[in-house]
Amino acid sequence: MSDEIRLIEVKEEIFADNRKVADDLRASLQKEKTFLLNLMASPGSGKTSLIVKTIAGLSSEIRLGVIEADIDSMVDAETVVKAGVPAVQLRTGGFCHVDASMVNKGLEGLAVEDLDLVILENVGNLVCPAEFDTGAHKNAMILSVPEGDDKPLKYPLMFSICDVLIVNKLDYMEFSDFNLEKMRERVLRLNPDIKIIPVSCRTGEGIENWLEWLRLVSGQFAVGSGR
Amino acid sequence: MHELPVIEKILKVVLAHAAKHRVKRVVAIHLEVGELSDLEEQWMQHYFDHLSKGSRAEKARLVIERIPARLQCAQCHETFLFVTVSDEGNVCPVCAATDCRLIAGQGYFIKNLEAL
Numbered sequence: 513m514s515d516e517i518r519l520i521e522v523k524e525e526i527f528a529d530n531r532k533v534a535d536d537l538r539a540s541l542q543k544e545k546t547f548l549l550n551l552m553a554s555p556g557s558g559k560t561s562l563i564v565k566t567i568a569g570l571s572s573e574i575r576l577g578v579i580e581a582d583i584d585s586m587v588d589a590e591t592v593v594k595a596g597v598p599a600v601q602l603r604t605g606g607f608c609h610v611d612a613s614m615v616n617k618g619l620e621g622l623a624v625e626d627l628d629l630v631i632l633e634n635v636g637n638l639v640c641p642a643e644f645d646t647g648a649h650k651n652a653m654i655l656s657v658p659e660g661d662d663k664p665l666k667y668p669l670m671f672s673i674c675d676v677l678i679v680n681k682l683d684y685m686e687f688s689d690f691n692l693e694k695m696r697e698r699v700l701r702l703n704p705d706i707k708i709i710p711v712s713c714r715t716g717e718g719i720e721n722w723l724e725w726l727r728l729v730s731g732q733f734a735v736g737s738g739r
Numbered sequence: 740m741h742e743l744p745v746i747e748k749i750l751k752v753v754l755a756h757a758a759k760h761r762v763k764r765v766v767a768i769h770l771e772v773g774e775l776s777d778l779e780e781q782w783m784q785h786y787f788d789h790l791s792k793g794s795r796a797e798k799a800r801l802v803i804e805r806i807p808a809r810l811q812c813a814q815c816h817e818t819f820l821f822v823t824v825s826d827e828g829n830v831c832p833v834c835a836a837t838d839c840r841l842i843a844g845q846g847y848f849i850k851n852l853e854a855l
Contacts, residue, residue, distance in 0.1 A: 517853050520760050526748045526847035608741050639777050640741045643845065665825070668808070669775045672841035697837065701829040704813040704838035 530645055534612035537619075537647030547629045547730035548615075550648035552670065555636035557656040558680040560588045561713040562722070563631055567595045569723045570629075574730065577627040579618040581610045581635050588633060598622055609640035612647040629730045638663065642670040650729055656681040657688050661695035664702060672702045675729075678722060682712040742778050745847060746786040750796060752849055757795045762854035765796040769852070773845035774808045774821075799852075808844025812836050 525531075541548050553559050560580075567576055578599040580588040589601035600621035602614055615632060622630065632648060634641045653674045655663050658681060664671045671677070677699060679692065696708055707725060711718035749768070757765050772778065784801050791797045808821035812831035821844060822828025830837050 515855055517766060517855060518760075518762065520756055520762070520852040520854055522752065522756050522849040522851050524752050524849050526745060526752070526849065529748075607744065611744075643741070643776065668821070668841065669845055698826065700838050702810075702839065702841050704840065 527644070530611050530613070533616065534645035534647040537612050537616060538649060541624065541630075541647070541649070542733055544625055545733040546624050546627050547650075547733055548632060548646075548648045549629065549726070549730070550610075550632045550634055550641075550646045550651045551654070552634045552638070552641045552651065552674070553636060553654035554638055554656075554659060557636070557654045557659060558713050559633050559636065559654060560591055562654060562678060562680065562711075563592060563633060564595045565713050565716070565719050566631065566723065566726065567592070567597050569719060570726065571597060574727070575626060575628045577622040577624075577630045579615065579622070579630060579632045581614070581618075581633060598627075604635055608635055608637055609644045610634050610646055611644045615646050615648075628733075629726070638667040638670045642667070642673055650675045652676045652678065654678045654680050655695070657684040657690045661690045661692070661698070664695065664698040668702050671699050671706070674703070674706055676707045676709060676725060679708065679710040680713055682710050682717055683715050742782045742786045745778060746783060746790055749847070749849060750787065750790050750794070753796050753799070753852060754794060756852060757854060760854065762795065762852075764855045765799040765852050766855060767800045767802050767853040768796070769802045769804070769850040771804050771806050771848040771850060773843070773847070774805050775841075775844040776847065804850075806844060806846075809842050810839040811842045813838040813840060818842065 551559055563578060576597045578592045578597060579602055580599055581602045581604055582588060586601050589599045592599040600618050602618040632646055651674045699706055709721050711722055753765060753768055780803050787801055809818050810821050811818045814836040815834040817831055817833040819832050
């Protein structure tokens with residue numbers, strides 16, 4: 513072999529294998545008629561509160577399960593189990609995101625065939641989770657009023673990959689200069705198809721709109737199943 | 740923030756190609772990284788140096804080309820460069836529409852290797 517430098521063509525997408533696992537997961541869950549929702553947001557924006565509200569509003573009509581991803585704690589899963597639905601805690605062991613094989617592992621802890629909807633509470637962070645396909649059928653994110661209306665400018669990728677944006681903590685609006693219209697305009701410049709739903713988990717304002725959206729998307733799989 | 744899993748994947752792909760082509764040593768790895776990725780190039784190299792120790796890719800240089808983010812107008816489908824952090828930009832230069840889709844500027848792609 514000579515000591516000349518050779519150029520070797522690779523042409524490989526780094527996340528191609530994750531995308532494959534994610535696509536397979538989406539398909540197999542669809543076959544089970546289980547809808548997977550990936551919920552992303554900053555820490556403290558109200559992910560767990562929204563999940564608790566969702567359980568209260570839907571658990572009489574939809575069989576729900578929750579995967580809680582946290583860097584290293586059990587607090588959120590305990591809260592969700594207290595609210596009355598099965599939950600598994602996925603410790604990401606320092607990782608800043610969840611990928612499709614981690615979700616596969618989490619689903620092993622839930623009896624998926626008996627569930628209509630699984631909500632994945634992703635790691636609290638608006639950067640990393642945007643880059644990893646989890647295998648979810650829809651991506652949702654929360655932006656809370658105290659975080660400010662400029663977040664779509666700072667985290668464009670996250671806003672561009674979500675199907676629905678929940679604007680939480682509407683009850684803080686009077687203490688803030690958050691401009692909902694301005695924010696809406698900024699988001700639509702990245703993602704014209706996104707559905708924006710303003711809510712307050714504390715007062716319950718707008719929660720019905722969120723539940724309606726969730727009923728609609730998660731109900732798609734159940735058509736003809738006689739549920 | 741997720742340099743580690745990304746670099747692990749890159750190294751895995753690189754070593755598979757290095758073995759397949761029976762190279763002695765990988766000298767450089769040419770990567771395309773989306774402009775919207777928050778990974779720091781310096782840290783990517785750092786993690787790579789650490790993970791590749793003792794392998795055929797030890798001491799290989801990461802040559803990173805940033806791929807600009809682009810938007811596509813939802814109305815007339817014109818594509819144009821995404822202006823990061825701005826309210827003034829991100830308007831279709833052809834029809835002035837403001838509803839646009841992000842179509843490029845994310846992801847990681849290994850183009851090729853320089854090897855001995």
